Amino acid sequence: MVYVPDTIFALATAPGKAGVAVVRVSGSLAGHAGSALFGKLPHPRMASLRILKDAAGRRLDQALVLFFPEKNSFTGEEVLELHLHGSVAVVNAVLRELSEMDGLRLAEPGEFTRRALENGCLDLAQVEGLADLIEAETEAQRRQALRVLSGDLGDLAGGWRSNLIRAAALLEATIDFADEEVPVDVSPEVLGLLGNVRSELATEISGVEAAERIRTGFEVAILGAPNVGKSTLLNMLAGREAAITSEYAGTTRDVIEVRMDLNGLPVTLLDTAGLRETTDHVEGIGIERARERAKAADLRVFLIEQNQHPDFQPLPGDIVRTAKADVLSDATDAVSGVSGQGVSDLVKEITTTLSDRAARSGIATRERHRTAMGRANDNLSAASAVLDLGPDHYEIAAEELRSAIRALDSIVGRVDVENLLDEIFSSFCIGK
Numbered sequence: 001m002v003y004v005p006d007t008i009f010a011l012a013t014a015p016g017k018a019g020v021a022v023v024r025v026s027g028s029l030a031g032h033a034g035s036a037l038f039g040k041l042p043h044p045r046m047a048s049l050r051i052l053k054d055a056a057g058r059r060l061d062q063a064l065v066l067f068f069p070e071k072n073s074f075t076g077e078e079v080l081e082l083h084l085h086g087s088v089a090v091v092n093a094v095l096r097e098l099s100e101m102d103g104l105r106l107a108e109p110g111e112f113t114r115r116a117l118e119n120g121c122l123d124l125a126q127v128e129g130l131a132d133l134i135e136a137e138t139e140a141q142r143r144q145a146l147r148v149l150s151g152d153l154g155d156l157a158g159g160w161r162s163n164l165i166r167a168a169a170l171l172e173a174t175i176d177f178a179d180e181e182v183p184v185d186v187s188p189e190v191l192g193l194l195g196n197v198r199s200e201l202a203t204e205i206s207g208v209e210a211a212e213r214i215r216t217g218f219e220v221a222i223l224g225a226p227n228v229g230k231s232t233l234l235n236m237l238a239g240r241e242a243a244i245t246s247e248y249a250g251t252t253r254d255v256i257e258v259r260m261d262l263n264g265l266p267v268t269l270l271d272t273a274g275l276r277e278t279t280d281h282v283e284g285i286g287i288e289r290a291r292e293r294a295k296a297a298d299l300r301v302f303l304i305e306q307n308q309h310p311d312f313q314p315l316p317g318d319i320v321r322t323a324k325a326d327v328l329s330d331a332t333d334a335v336s337g338v339s340g341q342g343v344s345d346l347v348k349e350i351t352t353t354l355s356d357r358a359a360r361s362g363i364a365t366r367e368r369h370r371t372a373m374g375r376a377n378d379n380l381s382a383a384s385a386v387l388d389l390g391p392d393h394y395e396i397a398a399e400e401l402r403s404a405i406r407a408l409d410s411i412v413g414r415v416d417v418e419n420l421l422d423e424i425f426s427s428f429c430i431g432k
């Protein structure tokens with residue numbers, strides 16, 4: 001018997017009151033569900049205004065409806081979209097009506113996208129891009145996610161794949177004719193192909209770190225002695241009273257986080273406990289946390305009281321400013337969270353530093369991609385090494401090429417990814 005998946009439905013827009021709410025239905029019964037709710041289906045992919053009614057003929061809502069035939073929809077299945085008045089009562093009534101129809105059930109998180117993947121409408125990298133696009137809060141995140149959703153990573157991997165398949169074919173041809181006179185030595189061409197792929201892999205691998213930061217955010221820690229004005233500066237940067245400030249040294253103990261959008265880059269600012277020797281147990285824990293988070297941060301901003309020698313060492317690339325610019329006679333390279341002096345200059349320096357790092361990102365965005373590319377790269381360097389040993393070793397080289405191709409195929413989910421799917425889709429919201 002042919003397996004027919006359930007028809008699924010869910011609210012696709014955010015729950016709660018809204019101008020319009022979209023309920024999506026996908027599966028072989030989507031068209032039936034539409035006919036049951038409002039009669040004759042509209043032209044495919046054309047919006048049409050209809051009265052939705054329950055099984056007893058009572059009105060549920062007046063809605064714009066869309067029908068996508070099989071193979072011509074987001075999921076690749078029949079899809080029905082109901083653009084409802086966005087009230088809790090309307091949405092609940094329509095969801096209840098759908099749940100009472102035979103063969104229909106509520107979708108699991110990410111299940112629409114999972115079907116798009118299973119039906120070949122999206123590859124695995126595009127699914128990741130879609131997840132990132134929905135999570136995107138800043139411009140850099142949106143642009144990066146959209147690139148992956150559009151298939152750029154799959155295209156890149158596909159290009160490498162073609163080159164490696166050509167290289168493998170050249171080797172196979174030589175292997176097949178091993179006992180005969182082979183007129184041409186294929187190894188220069190094969191090495192050329194491998195060399196190109198390897199250098200592009202190396203570039204992409206080196207960009208993943210920056211792309212991961214764009215995805216998850218850069219961390220910037222504000223550090224300095226107690227009372228130097230770290231919390232006051234954080235509040236000025238955040239534009240709100242995120243951290244408690246006081247004249248008592250040792251006020252901040254937990255790490256305070258503030259999310260910001262700096263020129264399109266997602267940044268988490270960290271306010272930390274003032275660094276000093278202390279006998280206070282709780283303050284000591286705070287200082288330990290401050291040191292750990294500062295170490296892991298992408299960038300550190302050190303605030304230093306004029307004429308004081310801090311007992312901590314800025315790393316190269318870190319930013320150093322003198323505190324309390326407003327009470328200094330010479331406020332060069334100083335900043336004040338009270339008067340705002342030097343703040344825009346500080347923000348500019350943080351932004352420039354992080355933008356330079358973000359610019360190193362390529363197309364690949366995840367550790368998963370880096371691992372796959374790294375494995376392919378290892379296979380290719382092994383292949384290149386054995387090629388130099390002569391035609392007797394071409395079989396081994398060809399095997400390494402096949403492994404490299406398999407590694408690259410895992411990027412788009414062509415192989416070896418079944419176990420990943422649950423993990424990837426569990427992060428989706430229902431209705432996506």
Ligand SMILES: Nc1nc2c(c(=O)[nH]1)N(C=O)[C@@H](CNc1ccc(C(=O)N[C@@H](CCC(=O)O)C(=O)O)cc1)CN2
Pocket residue numbers: 022068071072073074081121
């Ligand atoms: N109302 C609505 N808006 C939406 C979506 C949606 O599902 N519904 N999307 C959902 O995420 C996004 C748009 N993405 C979509 C991607 C593919 C298809 C689609 O029908 N694809 C078919 C046909 C392509 C074509 O004819 O050009 C296909 O891929 O075969 C629809 C929406 C954002 N906006």
Ligand SMILES: Nc1nc2c(ncn2[C@@H]2O[C@H](COP(=O)(O)OP(=O)(O)OP(=O)(O)O)[C@@H](O)[C@H]2O)c(=O)[nH]1
Pocket residue numbers: 224225226227228229230231232233244245246247248249250251252253272273274275323324325326327335336337338339
């Ligand atoms: N004049 C002046 N006073 C400041 C400035 N920044 C902070 N202060 C004052 O300095 C004191 C300490 O400020 P905080 O922002 O709490 O300092 P902190 O570095 O977070 O202190 P800890 O939590 O103890 O590490 C408060 O009385 C602030 O009002 C500044 O730029 N100029």
